[in-house]
Amino acid sequence: MNDARWRKSSRSSGNCGNCVEAADNLSGAVGVRDSKDPTGPALTFTPAAWRAFVTQLAHHG
Numbered sequence: 001m002n003d004a005r006w007r008k009s010s011r012s013s014g015n016c017g018n019c020v021e022a023a024d025n026l027s028g029a030v031g032v033r034d035s036k037d038p039t040g041p042a043l044t045f046t047p048a049a050w051r052a053f054v055t056q057l058a059h060h061g
Helices: 047-060
Strands: 020-023 030-034 042-045
16 A cells, blocks of 8 residues: 555545545555554455445435
8 A cells, every 4th residue: 555645535524523535546455544543554455346335326316
């Protein structure tokens, strides 16, 4: 995850109370982390699993 370029979700709140960042520049993985804890743990998804997750959120959000 050292090469990850993190970007904040456009749905994150302005005051970063609930901010999520994703890194989709990684080979074969998408990283997701809490922007309030950038040195903390990050989840990783396969690109296909990430697309499916985001698609489901779009349909239910």
